[in-house]
Amino acid sequence: MTSRGTKYWDSGAIPLIGPDILGDIIGSLADIAIVISATGKILSVLPNPSRRAYADLKNWDKRDVREVLSAESIPKFERALAEYLDAGAVSRAVELNHYDNERKWQFPINYTFNKIGPDNTILMLGRDMQPVAELQQQLVKAQIALEKDYESHREYDTRFQVLLGHTTDAIIFMSASDGRITELNSAAARLLGKKRDALQNTSLAQELKGLSRPDLMDRLFSTAQTDGNDGFEIEVAQSxxxxxxxxxxxxxxxxxMFLCRLTPFSGKPARDDDYTRNLIALCENGSDGIVMTDGTGAITSANEAFLNLVDATDGRSLRSRQMSDFLSRGNVDQKVLMDHASRVGSMRLYTTRLIGEYGGQRPVTISATLLSNGHAPCFAFVFRDAQVSETPLPAGLPTTDDDARPIMELVGSAxxxxxxxxxTDVVEKMCIETAIQLTNNNRVAAADMLGLSRQSLYVKLRKYGMLAKES
Known part of the structure; x- marks a missing residue:
């Protein structure tokens, strides 16, 4: 109750407030309170005492408010001031950015315009929008991060689909909880006898004959956890x-999840006899380097002897690398070996130099054999170190008369x-003929093999009358 016997807040009225405490009340209600004239001159600044960042704004007194606003906020302030002077009030709050020239930082404030005197004196009560701006920046950063993650997910999904579509192996991804196919490629769909879309999200067990879903899942779990997983036989229900x-x-x-690889079942049990075991032991422990490649020349496996020849750490580092990476003439050597082996089945005693992982070279002789595993052609290469054969022969080693007879017959007549x-001409001609034959009459490859330029090779072909013959 007031001294007059009335309530403080009757009919929307407020009690009388002493001038000495009015400023403190206004300062505590708003983050910043600014009293300006009708022209925009700052008459007083009342910062909130709890906001230490605004404690030193007393230097704004007697300055034009436009001097402490950023360039883009000045037009907004002038529109709000003109609206207040015309209508006596501003319809909505105005967000202005203050700029401090001394400390070179700015902060956003949301102002309301209030009339406090008959001389158009205006009280601008401001609420700090910095927390809101920081929250908006965090939301923007989070949105950008989500967009990047989404783009990254789309990129990886595209790569996965391209890889799945172009691989020749029949691949199925299947949920281990319910046995449903989550993803498969066209090769797997062809083996199951249906279209790829028709098999998506269906149970694999219903596409097989003689296996219920629980039985199929039990066999998949037990096989996947067995060492030396060779898989098991299944029968397609449709075909x-x-x-x-x-x-x-x-x-x-x-x-x-299950990653399942499907292959046609040959019905032939794997051999487990002495011959097979001895052959595997020879490949693993033999003194000659042995390398298996696919039809393109990409390495699929290599034994320990070959790793020693090229100074490789382990076989995994060589997988999927081209055989030509380790040959001195690169693709020329690889093409000669593979083309010759493809035509006649094998090639023996091909001489070249082997390049190691650290650039070292050594002479080797290579034998290449075309193999067939029932699906795609592959090649086996056997490397033998030829450094021993290049060492000088011991003194006094006897030679036969037959070897020296053709040369001995020339003595006295020339x-x-x-x-x-x-x-020299005879040896040179034999080398050129051999190179032409090995490269299947590829003049560029033959010149590279002999270490000659193409022009020099044509000169020697013309010299020995081989140009017309070879063409």
Whole structure:
């Protein structure tokens, strides 16, 4: 009750407030309170005492408010001031950005315009928008991060789909909880006898004959956790074809999944006799380097002897690398070996130099053999270190008369220079003929193999009358 016997807040009235405490009340209600004239001159600044960042704004007194606003906020302030002077009030709050020239920082304030005197004196009560601006920046950063994650997800999904579509292996991704196919490629759909879209999100067990879903899941789990996983036989319900399924168990996003590889079932049990075991032991422990490649020349496996020849750490680092990476003439050597082996089945005693991982070279002789595993052609290469054969022969090693007879017959009928020249021509002609034959009449490859330029090779072909013959 007031001294007059009335309530303080009757009919929307407020009690009388002493001038000495009015400023404190206004300062505590608003983050910043500014009293300005009708022209925009700052008459007083009342910062909130709890906001230390605004404690030193007393230097704004007697300045034009436009001097402490950023360039884009000045037009907004002038529109709000003109609206207040015309209508006596501003319809809505105005957000202005203050700029401090001394400290070179700015902060946003949301102002309301209030009339406090008959001389158009205006009280601007401001609320700090910095927390809101910081929250908006965090939201923008979070949105940008989400967009980047989404783009990254789309990129990886595209790569996965391209890889799945172009691989020749029949691949199925299947949920380990319910046995449903989550993803598969066209090769797997062809083996199951249906279209890819028709198999998505369906149970694999219903596409097979003689296996219920629980039985299929039990066999997949037991096979995936067995060492030396060779898979097991399944029968396609629609076509009756027998396939081998090889499962691998993994976890993604907290859910266990099966990666299943399908291959046609040959029905031939793997050999486990002495011959097979001895052959495997020879490949692993033999002194000659052995390398297996696919039809393109990409390495699929290599034994320990080859790793020693090229100074490689382990076989995994060589997988999918081209055989030509380790040959001195690169693709020329690889093409000659593979083309010759493809035509006649094998090639023996091809001489070149092997390049190691650290650039070292050593002479080797290579034998190449074309193999067939029932699906795609592959090649086996055997490397033998030829450094021993390049060492000088011991003194006094006997030679047969048959080896020396053609040269001995020239003695007396020609000078030593002529004998050496004729012998050199014969050897040179034999080397050119061999290179032309090995490269299947590829002049560029033959010149590279012999270390000659293409022009020099044509000169020597013309010299020995081989140009017309070869063409």
């Amino acid at each position: 009756g074809d027998h396939l081998r399924i090889s499962p691998s168990l993994f976890r993604a996003a907290g859910e266990r 000078t030593l220079k002529e004998i050496v020249s004729q012998t």
